Amino acid sequence: MSATLLDGKATAAAIRVELTARVAALAVRGVVPGLGTVLVGDDPGSASYVAGKHRDCAEVGITSLREDLPATASTDDVLAAVRRLNEDPSCTGFIVQLPLPPQVDQQAVLEAVDPAKDADGLHPTNLGRLVLSVGGSLTSPLPCTPRGIVELLARYDVPLAGAEVCVIGRGVTVGRPIGLLLTRRGVDATVTLTHTRTRDLAAAVRRADVVVAAAGAAGTVRPDWVTPGAAVLDVGVTRVVDEATGRARLVGDVDPGVREVAGWLAPMPGGVGPMTRAMLLANVVDAAERALG
Numbered sequence: 193m194s195a196t197l198l199d200g201k202a203t204a205a206a207i208r209v210e211l212t213a214r215v216a217a218l219a220v221r222g223v224v225p226g227l228g229t230v231l232v233g234d235d236p237g238s239a240s241y242v243a244g245k246h247r248d249c250a251e252v253g254i255t256s257l258r259e260d261l262p263a264t265a266s267t268d269d270v271l272a273a274v275r276r277l278n279e280d281p282s283c284t285g286f287i288v289q290l291p292l293p294p295q296v297d298q299q300a301v302l303e304a305v306d307p308a309k310d311a312d313g314l315h316p317t318n319l320g321r322l323v324l325s326v327g328g329s330l331t332s333p334l335p336c337t338p339r340g341i342v343e344l345l346a347r348y349d350v351p352l353a354g355a356e357v358c359v360i361g362r363g364v365t366v367g368r369p370i371g372l373l374l375t376r377r378g379v380d381a382t383v384t385l386t387h388t389r390t391r392d393l394a395a396a397v398r399r400a401d402v403v404v405a406a407a408g409a410a411g412t413v414r415p416d417w418v419t420p421g422a423a424v425l426d427v428g429v430t431r432v433v434d435e436a437t438g439r440a441r442l443v444g445d446v447d448p449g450v451r452e453v454a455g456w457l458a459p460m461p462g463g464v465g466p467m468t469r470a471m472l473l474a475n476v477v478d479a480a481e482r483a484l485g
């Protein structure tokens with residue numbers, strides 16, 4: 193038996209249709225949401241992600257604004273771009289594409305974003321609000337990938353209440369915040385956060401009903417570690433060069449054999465990535481609705 197695919201591509205497309213209707217309703221009230229992006233340098237991967245975000249915006253009726261800076265930009269140059277978007281009323285939400293070049297103070301840049309316009313949900317104020325809200329409604333933006341994962345699991349009715357979740361990877365965009373979402377009242381999962389120094393990763397994965405693989409290391413999750421029927425979400429993206437063809441391709445953290453053991457699988461590509469993009473749009477539309485009251 194092969195796992196049921198958690199189809200992030202199709203789910204994200206359905207979410208974009210829902211968002212298109214909400215954007216049309218905002219237009220009736222005289223508001224057009226606008227997503228800004230700050231892109232520093234010319235990394236082809238980052239450029240292609242940013243281009244994808246602007247395509248998504250066009251599809252749902254969100255205006256896009258771009259601040260493209262050279263790879264040599266200083267912290268002050270990036271802070272100036274952030275301030276322009278903070279002050280631009282046509283920009284209702286924006287992101288600073290990560291990673292930033294080493295000479296730019298990433299922490300200072302993320303803190304300079306107006307928390308009300310933080311489409312990534314990565315501003316300290318919004319991460320803090322997430323820490324502080326154990327239950328009840330959260331009106332601040334959520335980090336896009338964690339929100340996308342919870343949304344994908346919910347739409348496929350993967351049980352989370354009382355479930356054991358193993359998160360692999362302690363990164364700020366996925367591993368650290370996702371436990372906060374999954375342990376909220378009403379979601380009620382139990383979360384183990386593992387990382388490169390975890391003593392027995394295999395044992396932690398074997399206990400899990402849900403595995404979130406966000407380590408960024410190809411083949412981390414072995415088929416014999418996965419409990420039959422578990423849900424496995426592949427969040428890793430690693431560039432590998434094919435020995436035979438010499439061509440680069442992207443691979444996830446999950447060994448291909450896991451598909452035969454898992455009950456559900458969010459593959460890479462086609463799983464969590466498209467959901468991340470859809471949640472960015474959702475954060476922008478949410479912010480525009482909140483601004484109207």
Ligand SMILES: Nc1nc(=O)c2c([nH]1)NC[C@@H]1CN(c3ccc(C(=O)N[C@@H](CCC(=O)O)C(=O)O)cc3)C=[N+]21
Pocket residue numbers: 240241244287288289290291312336429460461462463464465466468469
């Ligand atoms: N401020 C900021 N916010 C981000 O959200 C952010 C970032 N910086 N830096 C880089 C990472 C990476 N990321 C991805 C989003 C979608 C796919 C995606 O849609 N991937 C496709 C395959 C690749 C493709 O088709 O381009 C898929 O999984 O099906 C991948 C990666 C967002 N990031």
